[in-house]
Amino acid sequence: MAGPANGQPIIIKKKKSGGGEGHHGGAWKVAYADFVTAMMAFFLLMWLLNATTEKQRKGIADYFSPTIPLNRVSGGGDGAFGGDTVFAEDALPQAGTGATSVNPSQEAKASGAQSQPFEKEQEEQRLEEVRDKLMALSGESDVHQEMMKHITTRVTDEGLVIELFDTDTVPLFTAETALPGALLERIAAMLVRVTSIVKNPMAVEGHVRARPIVVNQNPVWDLSTGRAEAMRQLLIQQHLPDARVIRVTGHADREPAVRNTMSPRNNRLEIILLRQVK
Numbered sequence: 555m556a557g558p559a560n561g562q563p564i565i566i567k568k569k570k571s572g573g574g575e576g577h578h579g580g581a582w583k584v585a586y587a588d589f590v591t592a593m594m595a596f597f598l599l600m601w602l603l604n605a606t607t608e609k610q611r612k613g614i615a616d617y618f619s620p621t622i623p624l625n626r627v628s629g630g631g632d633g634a635f636g637g638d639t640v641f642a643e644d645a646l647p648q649a650g651t652g653a654t655s656v657n658p659s660q661e662a663k664a665s666g667a668q669s670q671p672f673e674k675e676q677e678e679q680r681l682e683e684v685r686d687k688l689m690a691l692s693g694e695s696d697v698h699q700e701m702m703k704h705i706t707t708r709v710t711d712e713g714l715v716i717e718l719f720d721t722d723t724v725p726l727f728t729a730e731t732a733l734p735g736a737l738l739e740r741i742a743a744m745l746v747r748v749t750s751i752v753k754n755p756m757a758v759e760g761h762v763r764a765r766p767i768v769v770n771q772n773p774v775w776d777l778s779t780g781r782a783e784a785m786r787q788l789l790i791q792q793h794l795p796d797a798r799v800i801r802v803t804g805h806a807d808r809e810p811a812v813r814n815t816m817s818p819r820n821n822r823l824e825i826i827l828l829r830q831v832k
Contacts, residue, residue, distance in 0.1 A: 602614065607708065607709055608708075608709055608710055608711065609678075609709055673831045674831040677754075677829065677830060677831050680751065680752045680754075681709065681713065681714040681752065681754070681827060681829075682709075683751060683752075684714060684748060684749055684751060684827065685707045685709070685714055687748050687751075688705060688707055688716065688748060689702075689705075698740075698744075700737070701737070701740065701741050701744060703721060703724075704718055704719055704720070704721065704724070704726065704737070704741065705717070705718060705741070706719070711829075712826055712828060712829065713754065713826050713827045713828040713829045714754075714826070714827040715824055715825075715826050716745065716824070716825040716826070716827070717811075717822055717823070717824050718738070718741060718785075718822060718823045718824075718825070719811070719819055719820075719821065719822035719823075720818040720819065720821040720822065721818065721819075722818055724737065725818065725821065726738040726741075726821070726823070727781060727784075727821070730773075730777070731777075732777060732780030732781045732783070732784045733784070734784050734785070734788055738785070738788065739788060742785065742788035742789055742791075742792050743792045745789065745792075745825060746789055746792040746793060746794045749794075749827065752827060753798075753830075754798075754827040754828055754829070754830055755798055755799075755800045755827075755828045755830070756789075756794075756798050756799045756800065756801075756825060756826065756827060756828065757799070757800065757801035757802075757803070757824075757825075757826040757828055758782045758783075758785050758786050758789075758799060758801070758802050758803070758823065758824070758825055758826075759782055759801075759802075759803045759804075759805060759823065759824040759826070760777075760778035760779060760780070760781040760782030760783075760785070760803070760804045760805065760823055761778055761805050761806075761807070761809055761810075761811070761820060761821070761822050761823070761824070762774050762777050762778045762781070762806060762807055762820065762821050763807060763810075763815065763816050763817060763818060763819075763820040763821050764807040764810070764815035764816050764820070765807075765816075766816055772806075774806040774807045775804055775806045776804075777804075777806075778804035778805055778806050778807075779802070779803070779804025780804070781804075781823060782802045782803060782804055782823065783802055785823050785825070786799050786802050789825075800828070807820065
């Protein structure tokens with residue numbers, strides 16, 4: 555029996571279930587973890603820059619540099635050279651007129667090309683010895699406790715910086731003048747005695763605090779230069795060889811040591827033992 559002529563065909567629709575509106579995955583967690591790790595690395599870097607000396611920072615940089623060996627001579631394995639590198643003394647030819655870094659030629663000795671790294675290391679050790687004596691880091695010090703309140707040191711690319719500064723109660727100079735006080739005279743005598751263990755040339759730099767008001771003739775330039783020159787004269791009076799001081803500079807109030815530019819802490823002198831070996 556046939557269906558009605560005007561009957562419509564039956565259409566069956568099949569819907570595929572896609573699982574609904576599921577969660578969007580955990581990709582954001584990975585991105586957040588990377589962000590937290592980067593911030594931790596950043597704050598660790600900031601702490602290292604603030605808590606280490608210039609020498610220590612250079613050592614850290616050398617450690618992570620792939621072009622600088624961690625040791626002067628690295629192991630070469632147990633192969634043909636018996637654990638030595640091709641640059642080891644006993645791995646080089648023993649015949650002929652060639653020279654090595656251990657046994658340099660007379661020309662190399664005369665030019666100083668082979669001795670410079672050793673001399674640089676020796677100079678570094680001597681500057682560290684001066685610093686230890688000033689800051690009692692070696693267990694003994696030639697510095698009286700009263701003087702140590704006015705002294706700090708740091709090692710820079712230029713050399714060993716010995717900083718002498720005012721405290722809130724005890725200035726090194728008569729107020730607003732370049733006339734040294736009795737304490738600074740004793741410090742100068744001590745510095746000549748301690749620094750006599752090295753022959754490095756010296757630089758003397760003067761810094762002063764900012765003035766609270768603007769005046770027509772600001773004395774900070776003349777005052778900082780005058781104090782640096784007064785310190786040079788004190789050192790000479792204590793029998794420091796005149797030729798060792800090769801630079802006397804006044805920086806006025808342009809390089810404050812603390813955020814408050816008018817703080818007495820900014821009244822300071824810097825005696826720099828300059829490096830001789832670059």
